[in-house]
Amino acid sequence: MITISAFRWVPDFAQGQVRDLRARWALEEAGLPYRTRLLEQGDQDKPDYRALQPFGQVPILEEDGLVLFESGAIVLHIGERSETLLPKDKVARARATQWLIAALNSIEPFLMNVALIDIFYANEEWAKLRRPGAVEFAQKRLSALSRSLGDKPYLDGDRFTAGDLMMTTVLRILKDTDIVTSDRRLAAYIERCTARPAFRRAFDAQIGDFRQAA
Ligand SMILES: N[C@@H](CCC(=O)N[C@@H](CS)C(=O)NCC(=O)O)C(=O)O
Structure with missing residues (x-):
């Protein structure tokens, strides 16, 4: 059976956000x-775990001797067994992969810039000076994303894919601000994707593990 690594407990701000949620979903x-x-x-810093995940992070996926780290690689690997995540049609599949990588590469770093300031450095003078610029840049990327989404329900049209899964988890990084949700299209998009029963089950499972540990 597939095993996914996760933290037994994290502080409140991270509950429902830890990246094993992507694999679970x-x-x-x-x-x-x-x-x-x-x-x-x-x-995560012990040699046996570092041998599996060089950066000491979650998640990893383990199955029959295969060990994979990086949530993007894990979601793509799982997608091989799910037409919901990666459509059979080659072109649609390439576009789903494109959106997954866009989420990780073109959106996540800029939302993380803001999130890291808010979570770890909010009271630092330099962070107060840096935040407006970081927000402005994030908003530029979010506006472009919103324009590309347009009136479609999902990034590639009518069907949900692994690209939407990853984009949703990335957009949720700033869920405690209105930086993403002030855009009505993106707010509705997050609602649509997180209303999926599979998201709810994954979210509840992560929170359930934290509750057991508390
Ligand atoms: N690029 C990695 C990032 C994973 C990551 O940042 N995991 C966090 C939890 S959400 C973690 O394990 N943090 C502990 C650390 O970095 O030491 C992925 O997508 O899998």
Whole structure:
């Protein structure tokens, strides 16, 4: 059976955000059962885990001797077994992959710039000076994303793919601000994607693990 690594507990601000959610959501969309390998604080720095994930992060996926790190690689790997995530049609599949990478490469770094300031450095003088510029840049990318989404329900049209899964988890990074949701199209898009039963199951499973640990 597939095993996904996750933290046994994280502070409130990170609950429902930790990146194993991406793997769990993909597995739920694919209808594949999984179990979790829950890391205690410090486990991620131990040599046995670093041998599997060089950066000491979650998630990793383990199955039959295969070990994969990076949530993008994991979602694409799971997508191989799910037409919901990666359509069979070659062109549609390439575009789903394109959107997944756009989420990770063209959107996430700029939202993380803002999130890191808010979470870790909010009271630092330099952060107060830096934040408006970071928000402005993030908003430029978000406006472009919103224009590209247009009136379509999903990034590539009428059907949800792995690209939407990844984009939604990335957009949720700023869920405690209105930087994303002040755009009505993006707000509705997040609502649409997170209303999927597979998202709810994945989210509840992550939160459920934290509750058990509390
Ligand atoms: N690029 C990685 C990032 C993974 C990541 O940032 N994981 C966080 C939890 S959401 C983590 O393990 N942080 C602990 C650390 O970086 O030491 C991926 O997408 O898998």
